[in-house]
Amino acid sequence: MFGSLLIIVVGSLALSQSNALSVGPVTIPDNILAPLVPSTPPTTVQPPQLPTVPLLPPSPLFAFNKVKSGLVASDSLTNEVKNKEQLLANQNYWHYGGSAQVLNAPYDIFKDSQGFHVGVQSLANGDWAGFYGVSPNTDASLFHAVISTDRRAIPSNFYNNGLYVQTAASSNVNYVTCFADTGTAGTVWAILAAIGNTGGATDFKTLWFDPSADQPLTKDCTIITNGSNYLKVYLDGVKVYEDSTLNLQMPGPFNAFLEPQTSYAGEMQYGTYKDYYAASSETVKVTNTPPFSAKVRLVDSTMHVLAEAPVVSDSASLTIGQYHMPLSAFIKVYDSNEIELASTPSPIGIYGGDTYQVKLNFIP
Secondary structure: OOOOOOOOOOOOOOOOHHHOOOOOOOOOOHHHOOOOOOOOOOOOEOOOOOOEOOOOOOOOOEEEEEEEOOEEEEEOOOOOOEOHHHHHHOOOOOEEEOHHHHHOOOEEEEEEOOEEEEEEOOOOOOOOEEOEEEOOOEOOOEEEEEEEEOOOOOOOOOEEEEEEEEEOOOOOOOEEEEEEEEOOOOEEEEEEEEEEEOOEEEEEEEEEEEOOOOOOOEEEEEEEEOOOOOEEEEEOOEEEEEEOOOOOOOOOOEEEEEEEEEOOOOOOEEEEEEEEEEEOOOEEEEEOOOOOEEEEEEEOOOOEEEEEEEOEOOEEEEEOOOOOOOEEEEEEEEEOOOOEEEEOOOOEEEOOOOEEEEEEOOOO
């Protein structure tokens, strides 16, 4: 059904904070990409099943100190009600702009309890227009948002709606994106990387996409990248893509864009975004573990193990990018015989990039 669906993504210009958003995205010709015909079905990687553990009273000998926070930014995008005029007049963390504004194409933005809504409409079928909210420059490597598209199909042309992570260190339009692509055949979700110049994106690589029918119009997307060679993407908590051999050409710092773009002129189309956060990493580090420590686990309130890692040189790093953050979990340390040596007294809120140090309770 979707074998001939053409995915077009219009690059957003990376701009310095001083001239942010004075120039909008540059339109990409419709024939820049060949039709997508996947040779194999998309692959996803399910996490291994981990055990449950008994609930024990924490050892009185050890406590955990948070010595580094991994949280870079967080915005539910549901905490206020503002219309277009109010948002444009009061641009704080998010700044707004796009080619729709430059071209005088119809666009709309507003916020309510359902999220941040961005609408856009092409001036003429086949002519691209977009509008976005963009974050300040950030050194985060993990970006998350829940993305919703307002329709499953359109009568003609295309409509893209996604989370973009783009270099802010260069004026070249180099980015990666997790997005929904809607056309006459329906909506598919995809992962794409683009490299360009100061005039726009010129080289596109589709890294993953799901051609199946009747896909959800809302996805929970997490993008993790170093901007150089590494990219990992989770959709709805399932890893759909990971590669450490890419040539992304995206030096940090980065900007995160929340943006819909369309070449359909029939009516306004809306993308909705909520639950945005950015973190410094997808791993949690536990250091200074007690003698004879063999592993560290993150355990939820029902005593199911969410993540575990071996202790090496008195520390362990646990991957949590697949989970919503802050992840509510106990931190527990075990020896090689599965004896619990140390634990937080209750679940705590954990972000990727956090570092916790184990200390003796009687030492200040």
